[in-house]
Amino acid sequence: MPPILELEAIRKNQIIEAAIMAMAEFGSANVTMADICRAAGLSKGGLAHYYKSKRELFKAVFEEFFKRIFVRCRDKMAEFDDPLEKLLSLELLYDADDQDAVIGYPILFDFMSIAVHDAEYRQIFRNWINNWIELLSQALIKGQEQGFFGKFDPDPVARSISAIYQGIATRWYLSPELHSTEWALDTLRRGVKGFLASYDNKR
Amino acid sequence: MPPILELEAIRKNQIIEAAIMAMAEFGSANVTMADICRAAGLSKGGLAHYYKSKRELFKAVFEEFFKRIFVRCRDKMAEFDDPLEKLLSLELLYDADDQDAVIGYPILFDFMSIAVHDAEYRQIFRNWINNWIELLSQALIKGQEQGFFGKFDPDPVARSISAIYQGIATRWYLSPELHSTEWALDTLRRGVKGFLASYDNKR
DNA sequence: ATATATCGACCATTCGGTCGGATTATAATT
DNA sequence: AATTATAATCCGACCGAATGGTCGATATAT
Known part of the structure; x- marks a missing residue:
């Protein structure tokens, strides 16, 4: 018993x-x-x-860790009301004092390198990304309703913003001497704002 | 003999x-x-x-492969004259029919996951990135001289553009079902143009 | 004859997984 | 209450497979 x-x-x-x-x-x-x-x-x-087995354990670890990071980010985003602020709110991803961030990137890099050769892992990756996309899409749609953003399909735009987040993170984590947190945050703001501005009705 | x-x-x-x-x-x-x-x-x-040793061989492989990709991209960029076109010219990085691209991402992902735990590899990564930064910076400076781009320090901006390239690549490669080549190219163009536009003198 | 190049058997080590047994806490029985 | 039964939790010695590296033998070209 x-x-x-x-x-x-x-x-x-x-x-x-x-x-x-x-x-x-x-x-x-x-x-x-x-x-x-x-x-x-x-x-x-x-x-x-x-x-x-080791594989079963690894899978559980990756899924648990991704869930944890995601929940933290979702909660953080919920603190903001303005759609643009929501989109830019995930600064904790570039916080060197944040344990989840510091521990998370080694895990994420490992995960991706395994996923390349493992369809089951790629599926986990897709699902995880889709959670982010849904989160970002909600902010985008809200911004469109309020007239802040132009007219576009929120899904691919959310994917673009998410990809920008990740690209910055890669550099920030692997080469911090040349990619400061300030650089990361500035790149994020300019990247996201600029990307959204490309949909504004001017041409 | x-x-x-x-x-x-x-x-x-x-x-x-x-x-x-x-x-x-x-x-x-x-x-x-x-x-x-x-x-x-x-x-x-x-x-x-x-x-x-295996380690010595791996190091040689990574260095050789990075050099090869870089040289190809440098040559491709040299084909264009317009600075903005130069910055957007690396579409081969999102070409599923390109052998170097298809083979390159597994190697790059592996490399990064090793680099997390290996200072020597991180140094290789930094050097490689610096090559890209120099390449992109040249285009940026040319664009500034010709009055196309605003006023900014080219180094961090080159790092931002390079990071955007990589973020898109990660998604494009690991989840192609939801991140088409068209999406990648569109994100690249909007991302880079939007980012640069953020330095134009309006406020 | 000599230095280089190549082979593949062999070794030592590491590691994931197994298994029989010990332990522990509850449940059942006396 | 004391004892026994039961089922779970946990241990760690052990095994087999895989792997990186070595080394003496062999081949080849100068």
Whole structure:
């Protein structure tokens, strides 16, 4: 009988948490199960009781982590009312003091490099992106209704803005000496505003 | 005595070529030396004669491949005279029929995920980016001299444009069903033009 | 004869996963 | 209450497979 009713949920959480840290530290390609066991304070067999294979664990880690980042960003965006401010509100993605950001990029890079060769991972990536797109689209539609933005199909525009976010992040994270947070934020503002302005009715 | 004087160069080239293909196919984390040997038509010992370790070979592969892509893009950009056209000329980066592009992204993703945990790789990344920045900066400066662009420091602006290129590429490559080449090219044009327009003297 | 080039068997190590057994806490039984 | 039964949780030694690198032997061209 289970000693505590929610033990499974507790253990799984503890394992995922440890795996996130270990994967971020060593890289998904280099972490061993032993690393993760150590970080989780469990033995090999103990961990195996909850996650039957490395692949299954990795999938759970990636999905959990993406969800976490997304929820944080959604909440942050909800703090703003102005549509443009919403679109520019995800500055936490370029915050070197933010643990989720600092840990998140190693995980994201690893994830993408695996996804290249793994259709199941690509599906996870697509779903994740689609969440972002929906979020950004809502702000875009609101901006159109209020007459701030021009006329366009919100979906591809949301994808463009999302891509700009990611491009900036890549540079900001991998080469911070030459891509400061100020540069990232300035690029974001000019990029997004400029992109939207391209739909304004002037020509 | 070497049977042919340039044998070493020939063999190294042959090995790098094989490694590029194998790494792109299986992913850097999964390729084995045996894979690369097979692709190169050499034995383990034969390959070891030219590259003493896997790490050394990988470094050579990444550097060679980055150089190749860069040279192609530089030449392409040189075909155009108009500064804005130069900045938008790298459409080959979103060409699904271009072998270098199709093979290049798996390699780039792998490289970045390794670079996260490897200072030497980050240095290679920085150097590579700096090449792009110089290239883009030249076009920007030319555009400023000709009065097409506003007044700004070309270096950070070049970094922004370069980041936009990369952000689009990430989505285009990993989720082509939802990010068509047309979307990529449209995003590029609007993104770059809009970004530059943000420096025009209106306010 | 000599230096280079190539081969492939071999070695040491690492790692993911398994499995029998120990442990623990509840449930059932006496 | 004490004892036994049961089912879950957890341990860590062990195994087999894979892999990077080595090395002595062989071949080739000067």
